[in-house]
Amino acid sequence: MSPLTDPPATTPTPRIPPLYAPIPPAVHPRHTAIDNRTAAWARRYGGGTRLSERLAEQDIGVFAARILPTGREDVAQLLGDFVLWLFLVDDGVIEEGELGRAPGALTAALQRLLWVAENPEAALLTDDPLAKGLRDLHARVARYGxxxxxxxxxxxLREYALSVVWEAGHRLAGSVPDLEDYTLMRLxxxxxxxxxxxxxxxYGYELSPQERAHxxxxxxxxxASFIITWDNDLLSAHKExxxxxRTGDYYLNVLRVLTHHHGLSLAQAVSTAIAQRDRVMVHFQRVCSALASQSGPQLRQYLDSLGHFVRASLDWGVSSHRYTTPHDPAGLPSTFAPMPTDARAEPLAISAISWWWDPHRLRLSPSARRSRQASGNSALLATSA
Incomplete structure (x- = not known):
């Protein structure tokens, strides 16, 4: 860990150019109704706070409707409400609350919520709005799953809790992780x-353990998680x-990691982060295409949904008031780039994720590999030479 200096009174704002978006956009036809109900859910379970009112205006239900554009409306509704609950925790408890600088106390608070998530029958946090919302979410997850x-x-949820406690440790110390650790934490x-x-x-299915563990x-x-979080870091950079x-509060994103540890200017960090997400985006599509060619309908649907999740995050990120900040316009891109800035087939220089580019570790069948080669996308095998 390396210490951070206090942010200057006026923190530079990066310019984010159009991002490469090869996955077509889509949205559930009932997106307006889903968004309205998610806003109502925020007011019901948000404790009547200014945060819940703010979140109710950030089109979080539309975000969920983009993730499941042809899925069950009731599950898209569940997803919107769940994402909003996560923001109530992330913004209210971690980012804007005292617990964000107290890893031990944060661990205890999150463990109580995790106990409610796993044991909603327990007489624990019965008057807590976050726990009440979590019990509602659990009942619906159990209904549809x-x-x-x-x-x-x-x-x-437990993985998420562990990672935000990790981040709280950096916030307490005023330190920034290196790129390797930041990648693991951010995923x-x-x-x-x-x-x-x-x-x-x-979509009413369950992957087999073998499919999910492949x-x-x-x-x-x-x-998909890497692309989504890197995009979020880029698009939220102005807001953060x-x-x-204004406040002098600690903040952390990939741009700060790159400027702090790699000596890059802010503009260079933006270009580097975009190149990283572009290279992963290109490879994500290669792997999904190759895997889909040897998979059944359920896994193909799952891969398609991962793509919708990636595009939904991007579309929501450039349009939601959460990041466009109308009171202080962020100047986010309104168009998308037709080509990636980096389409190389070599792994990123991040050892924890370099295995994504190893075709032998991915264990794709020879027929799937030949199919991709025949269509001109031989880069999937480039690292096996």
């Missing part, structure tokens, strides 16, 4: 993995920098 999916959802504290069980519920499936899900400039 299998017992295995409920367990997967709770376990993903979970971005709360992307907690959404994955709902991708299955939205290295290529795991790599595809992790790559300006808030830090």
């Amino acid at each position: 299998t017992a295995g999916q409920v367990t997967q959802w709770v376990n993903a 979970y504290d971005g709360a992307t993995t907690v959404v994955l069980p709902l991708l299955e519920m939205g 290295p290529a499936t795991r790599a595809a899900a992790q790559m 920098a300006q808030e830090a400039g």
Whole structure:
């Protein structure tokens, strides 16, 4: 860990150019109704705070409707409400609350909520708005999911909790992790993995343990998380920098990691982060295409949903008031780039995730590999030479 200096009174705001978006946009036809109900859910379970009112105006239900554009409306509704609950925790408890600088106390608070998520019958936190909301979410997850999916959802919440406590340690110390550690932390504290069980519920299926544990499936899900969180870091950079400039609060994103540890200017950090997400985006599509060619309909639907999740995050990020900040316009891009800035087939220089580019570890069948080569996308095998 390396210490951070206090943010300057006026924190520089990066310019974010159009981002590469090869996945077509989509949205559930009932997105307006879903968003309205999610806003009402925020007011019901948000404790009547200014935060809940603010979140109610950030189109979080539309975000969920983009993730499940042809899925069950009731599950898209569940997803919108769940994402809003996560923001109540992230913004209210961690980012804007005292617990964000107290890893031990934060661990205890999150453990209580995790106990409620796993044991909603327990007489614990009975008057707490977050716990009440979590009990409502658990009941609906159990209604639309299998017992295995409920367990997967709770376990993903536990992963999220562990990562935000990790981040709280850096906030307390005023330190910044290196790129390796930041990548590992960000894949979970971005709360992307907690959404994955709902991708299955939205279309009424459950992946087999073999399908979910397949290295290529795991790599595809992790790559989706990487792209989503890197995009979020880029698109939220103005909001975070300006808030830090006003309050002096600690903030952390990939741009700060790159400037702090790699000596890059802010503009160079933006270019580097975009190149990283572009290279992963290109490879994500290669792996999903190759895996889909040897998979059944359920896994193909899952891979398709991962793609919708990636595009939904991008579309929501450039349009939601959460990041466009109308009171202090962020100047986010209104168009998308037609080509990636980096389409190389070599792994990123981050050892924890370099295995994503290893075709032998991904264990894709020879027929799937030949199919991709025949279509001109031979880069998937480039690292095996």
